Each structure stands twice: as C-alpha cells, then as structure tokens.
Amino acid sequence: MPKIVDHDQRRVELVNATWRIIARQGMEGATMREIATEAGFANGALKPYFPTKDDLLTFAFGHVFNQTNRRMEAKTADLSGLEALRAFCHEILPLDEERISEARIVIPFWQKALTDSAKMRLHEESMAQWQGSLSKYLGQARQAGEISAGTEDDQVAGFLLTFVLGAQITAALTPATHSPEQLIAQLDAYLALLAGA
Numbered sequence: 028m029p030k031i032v033d034h035d036q037r038r039v040e041l042v043n044a045t046w047r048i049i050a051r052q053g054m055e056g057a058t059m060r061e062i063a064t065e066a067g068f069a070n071g072a073l074k075p076y077f078p079t080k081d082d083l084l085t086f087a088f089g090h091v092f093n094q095t096n097r098r099m100e101a102k103t104a105d106l107s108g109l110e111a112l113r114a115f116c117h118e119i120l121p122l123d124e125e126r127i128s129e130a131r132i133v134i135p136f137w138q139k140a141l142t143d144s145a146k147m148r149l150h151e152e153s154m155a156q157w158q159g160s161l162s163k164y165l166g167q168a169r170q171a172g173e174i175s176a177g178t179e180d181d182q183v184a185g186f187l188l189t190f191v192l193g194a195q196i197t198a199a200l201t202p203a204t205h206s207p208e209q210l211i212a213q214l215d216a217y218l219a220l221l222a223g224a
Contacts, residue, residue: 034076037076038076038077038086038090039090040066041062041066041068041073041076041077041083042083042086042087042090042132043066044062044065044066045057045062045065045083045087045132046087046128046129046131046132047065048061048062048065049128049131049132049135050128050131054131054134054135057080058080059073059077059079059080059083062083081139081143084132084135084136084139085136085145085146085149087132087136088132088133088136088146088149088150089149091129091132091133092153094129095118095119095129096156098118099114099115099118099160102114102115102117102118103115103164107164107167107168107171108164108167108168108170108171108173109164109168109173109174109218109221109222111164111167112161112164112165112168112187112218113214113215113218115160115161115164116187116190116191116214117211117214119157119191119192119194119195120191120194120195120198120207120210120211120214121194121195121198121199121207121210122207122210122211123207127198127199127202129195130195130196130198130199131199133195134195134196134199136150137150154188154192157188158181158184158185158188161183161184161187161188162180162181162184165180165183165184166180168221173222174221174222174223175221175222175223176220176221176222176223178221183221186217187217190213190214190217194210198210
C-alpha cells in the first residue's frame with residue numbers, strides 16, 4: 028500500500044528546517060541543499076514543494092503570518108480595549124525564541140519584497156489586516172474611557188505597527204540591548220501615555 032503523504036505538513040517541516048538553518052548560519056546559509064538535509068529529505072526532493080528558494084521564502088512568510096494570527100486570536104479571544112491591544116502586540120514582538128525565529132524569516136522576505144511586486148502586495152495585505160485589528164482595539168479602548176490621548180486611532184495604530192515590526196529587526200540584530208523585558212517596558216510606556224497615566 029503506498030504511503031500517504033501530507034503535503035502541507037511537509038511544507039511546514041521545510042519551513043521549520045529553514046528557521047533552524049537561518050538561526051545557525053543566516054539566510055545565505057539556507058541553501059536548498061542545506062534545507063533538504065536539515066529536513067531529512069533527499070537532495071532534489073524539495074522541487075515538488077518549492078521549486079525555488081524564493082517560493083519557500085514566500086510560503087514561510089505566509090506561514091509565519093498565519094501562525095502569528097492564530098496566537099493573536101487565542102490570546103485576545105476574551106479581551107477588549109487596551110488589554111487586547113497589548114496581547115495582540117505581544118504576539119508580534121520577538122519575546123521568545125519562536126518569535127525571534129519568525130523575525131529571521133520575515134526580515135529577508137522584506138528585502139525581497141522591495142523588488143518583487145507580488146511579495147510587496149502580500150506584505151501590504153498582511154499589514155492592513157493587522158492595522159485594522161489595532162484600530163478596532165483602540166476604538167474599544169477609547170469607548171471604554173481607557174484612552175485620553177487626542178491622537179487619532181489610525182495614527183496610533185500606525186505607530187504601534189511600526190514599533191512591533193521595528194522590534195523584530197532590533198531584537199534579531201541586537202538582542203542584548205533589546206531584550207523581551209525592554210520591549211515590553213517600551214510598549215507599556217507608550218500605552219500608559221495613551222491612557223494619560
């Protein structure tokens with residue numbers, strides 16, 4: 028009887044292998060041959076899943092985005108306003124090894140998106156979704172009297188998105204000076220300003 032292969036699972040295994048290689052050797056070290064070896068595939072066996080490294084990177088970005096969204100949904104399910112906003116931001120901030128690994132995938136994707144319109148569109152659509160969620164939680168917070176700052180919610184959502192995305196770069200490049208504790212303290216300080224504390 029032929030073996031049943033879960034192709035989606037195999038793709039995720041390849042993404043996870045890519046993360047491990049990038050963590051050890053950087054993006055340049057993540058060759059298709061290295062990824063195949065790390066994932067336990069025969070050389071050339073990646074082609075049916077990802078014909079090129081570029082295809083793998085695009086899938087990896089989508090996987091990171093979807094994985095982050097699942098965590099966000101779980102963490103914000105019973106929250107609203109500033110509590111939901113804080114929990115939402117925590118799932119993007121690189122606060123543990125998993126989220127730092129995700130940042131290491133996202134950073135090279137951004138580099139590619141600068142010259143690839145399809146990747147740029149994927150990024151823009153993803154960020155528009157996050158900006159919408161941030162604006163929703165800010166609206167809830169304002170309605171509940173948790174925010175006293177006069178700055179428009181769209182501007183605040185834009186700032187928060189810039190902060191959490193920028194934190195992915197700084198934490199990946201200089202983890203000693205951008206620890207999880209420091210990033211949380213910075214976010215909390217900004218949220219306190221919004222609340223007028």
